[in-house]
Amino acid sequence: MDRGLSVRVAQTALFPLEAAFDVAPGEVLALVGPSGSGKTTVLRSIAGFHKPQTGRILCNGAAWFDSAARLSLPPRERRAGFVFQSYALFPHMTAVQNVMEALGDRPRGEREDTARSLLARVHLDTHGDRRPAELSGGEQQRVAVARALARRPDVLLMDEPFSAVDRMTRRKLRQELEELRRELPMPIILVTHDLDDVRRLADRLCVMHRGRILQSGKTADVLAHPADQTIAELLDIE
Amino acid sequence: MDWEAFTLSLRLGALTVLLLIPLSILAGRALAVSRFRGKPAIEALVMLPLVLPPTVLGFYLLSGFGAGSFAGRAFESVFGTSLVFTFEGLLIASLIVNIPFAMQPIQRAFEAVGPELREASASCGNGWWRSLWRIELPLAWPGILTGMALTFAHTLGEFGVVLMVGGSIPGETRTISIAIYDRVQAFDEAAAGEMAAVLLAISLATIALTFFLTQRIGRRHG
Numbered sequence: 312m313d314r315g316l317s318v319r320v321a322q323t324a325l326f327p328l329e330a331a332f333d334v335a336p337g338e339v340l341a342l343v344g345p346s347g348s349g350k351t352t353v354l355r356s357i358a359g360f361h362k363p364q365t366g367r368i369l370c371n372g373a374a375w376f377d378s379a380a381r382l383s384l385p386p387r388e389r390r391a392g393f394v395f396q397s398y399a400l401f402p403h404m405t406a407v408q409n410v411m412e413a414l415g416d417r418p419r420g421e422r423e424d425t426a427r428s429l430l431a432r433v434h435l436d437t438h439g440d441r442r443p444a445e446l447s448g449g450e451q452q453r454v455a456v457a458r459a460l461a462r463r464p465d466v467l468l469m470d471e472p473f474s475a476v477d478r479m480t481r482r483k484l485r486q487e488l489e490e491l492r493r494e495l496p497m498p499i500i501l502v503t504h505d506l507d508d509v510r511r512l513a514d515r516l517c518v519m520h521r522g523r524i525l526q527s528g529k530t531a532d533v534l535a536h537p538a539d540q541t542i543a544e545l546l547d548i549e
Numbered sequence: 550m551d552w553e554a555f556t557l558s559l560r561l562g563a564l565t566v567l568l569l570i571p572l573s574i575l576a577g578r579a580l581a582v583s584r585f586r587g588k589p590a591i592e593a594l595v596m597l598p599l600v601l602p603p604t605v606l607g608f609y610l611l612s613g614f615g616a617g618s619f620a621g622r623a624f625e626s627v628f629g630t631s632l633v634f635t636f637e638g639l640l641i642a643s644l645i646v647n648i649p650f651a652m653q654p655i656q657r658a659f660e661a662v663g664p665e666l667r668e669a670s671a672s673c674g675n676g677w678w679r680s681l682w683r684i685e686l687p688l689a690w691p692g693i694l695t696g697m698a699l700t701f702a703h704t705l706g707e708f709g710v711v712l713m714v715g716g717s718i719p720g721e722t723r724t725i726s727i728a729i730y731d732r733v734q735a736f737d738e739a740a741a742g743e744m745a746a747v748l749l750a751i752s753l754a755t756i757a758l759t760f761f762l763t764q765r766i767g768r769r770h771g
Contacts, residue, residue: 358668358672359671360668360671385671386668386671386672387671387672387673387674387675387676391672392672393668393669393672395665395668395669397665399665399666399668399669400669401666401669401670401684401688402688403687403688412670412673412675412683412684413672413673413674415674458669458673459672461673462673462674
């Protein structure tokens with residue numbers, strides 16, 4: 312595919328992994344599965360933090376990883392916005408500085424304006440000058456999303472983005488992300504084990520178990536018709 | 550008060566910090582982020598000067614630096630001076646002796662930064678140098694400061710290795726620790742006491758300053 316993200320990765324060493332899927336621009340794909348199912352490893356492979364043994368990862372037609380051609384772009388050269396599970400905000404920088412860090416070498420004033428407008432976009436315009444330790448979990452998550460979007464990424468990767476916040480905040484953040492995703496033009500991959508996240512946010516769904524994709528398809532279809540008992544149990548469908 | 554020995558000690562301490570800390574930052578970071586087969590052996594080697602008796606270390610350095618050794622001959626042919634009983638030799642010995650004092654806190658500080666922040670920095674588009682400068686050094690700064698303080702204070706107080714490699718040549722290798730020893734040997738208790746008090750004050754001030762700055766940075770990072 313010329314536009315969007317195409318992922319084919321496999322490995323046998325350390326732990327087995329075999330995953331293949333495509334994500335179109337503007338589409339949200341959820342990778343769902345229990346802990347250790349390999350979903351985060353797939354996400355890390357796309358970002359360049361993990362190098363699978365074989366496979367090919369193409370983004371908008373450009374190869375980010377191609378084992379046959381011995382090509383593996385370093386993470387900084389892949390335009391992938393990554394929202395870490397623990398947010399991984401730089402603790403010595405304010406929220407604005409965290410976002411500015413992803414805006415490259417542009418003039419400082421321009422970077423600050425852009426960072427503040429990105430924070431406003433995630434409803435965090437008033438706390439821009441606070442350090443991460445002075446922000447709540449939900450506010451930290453918003454900074455992490457703003458920072459991931461700052462590079463105008465070609466793909467947005469989110470690793471359990473709501474797992475570190477309470478139920479109320481989770482609902483609010485999910486609602487905000489639902490609104491935000493309509494404006495985002497890039498493929499989005501969401502790693503989660505929460506089916507509410509999947510129902511509300513994902514267009515398509517891949518169910519992973521022990522490093523393999525057991526079933527994939529439109530969210531409503533997979534949730535309504537799990538292919539077998541294992542998948543139904545993984546999705547907690549009775 | 551032997552001011553000549555005092556300034557020589559300060560010069561030795563400052564030069565040791567100046568040369569050893571940048572190397573320790575690079576080596577400490579490399580050890581903190583990498584995993585390879587020989588890593589425990591290298592880490593043990595780094596710690597060796599800490600557990601080796603100073604006289605034993607001094608003896609090997611003396612043998613290794615002497616005119617009959619390869620290192621001694623090579624140094625003399627390039628710089629025209631011997632490594633034994635000279636300030637240059639003392640400085641090299643000081644660098645070797647202080648490796649664990651500089652490396653340990655710095656390596657631990659880089660380990661504490663954690664892989665996620667490095668990955669976050671890379672996903673922001675930062676390369677190796679920018680990531681080191683913008684993210685890792687500010688976060689590892691308390692450990693670097695501790696490494697600097699320990700190296701400086703230990704250099705001022707080092708005795709056994711200095712005596713073995715440098716002897717006690719005024720203005721060349723006689724440090725303040727050696728001067729204290731010499732004064733005690735000459736039953737000049739007043740001068741020895743004066744110098745010991747100065748050394749104690751400098752050591753206390755260095756440690757206090759390090760604690761103060763480390764806590765301030767810690768508070769700033771939340």
